[in-house]
Amino acid sequence: MKICIVDDDPIFQLLAKKQFQKIAGDIDTVSFTNGIDAYAYFRSVELTSLSMPKLLLVDLNLPIMNGWQLIDKLRKTCLTENTLIYIVSSSPAIEDRVRSLSLTCVKDYLMKPINSQQYEELYRAANVAH
Structure with missing residues (x-):
């Protein structure tokens, strides 16, 4: 399974990768520190017919x-x-949470830090959805 992490905090990226690797060995993570690089990645995946992150x-x-x-x-x-x-x-801004959940493409708004149970739930949700 491919997972994409877009966060400018290298510690969060490292912890997320480690947590997902503990859950399953089949996880391929790609990460970016800004939105423009992440968007370029999604565009390049689309053009090359590689699998999109789940x-x-x-x-x-x-x-x-x-x-x-x-x-x-x-x-x-x-x-x-x-x-x-x-x-x-x-x-912790309520307006960020409300705005996130008003978008049909966003499944949830999670507050950092994320615990190991939340990582497992994310992994299961991605497996069930696809």
């Missing part, structure tokens, strides 16, 4: 292109129609 974890506060902008661009191009998208943020 799970996308997106932080909101990213340099160059933030999480909102990335999700908006992906949603408009239908690149993630078979990808489960979760917002993963340290922002």
Whole structure:
């Protein structure tokens, strides 16, 4: 299973990769520190007919292109129609949660830090959905 992590915090990226690897050995993670690189990746995967990630974890506060902008661009191009998208943020702002859950393409809004049970639930959800 392919998982994409878009977060400018290298510690979060490392922890997420380690948690998913503990859950299953078949996980291939790709990660980006900004939205523009992540968007370019999704466009390149589309052009090469490689498999899209089954799970996308997106932080909101990213340099160059933030999480909102990335999700908006992906949603408009239908690149993630078979990808489960979760917002993963340290922002406690209620308006961020409400905005996230108002988007039909976003499955949930998760507050950092994510615990091992949440990683297992994300993995199971991605396996069941596809």
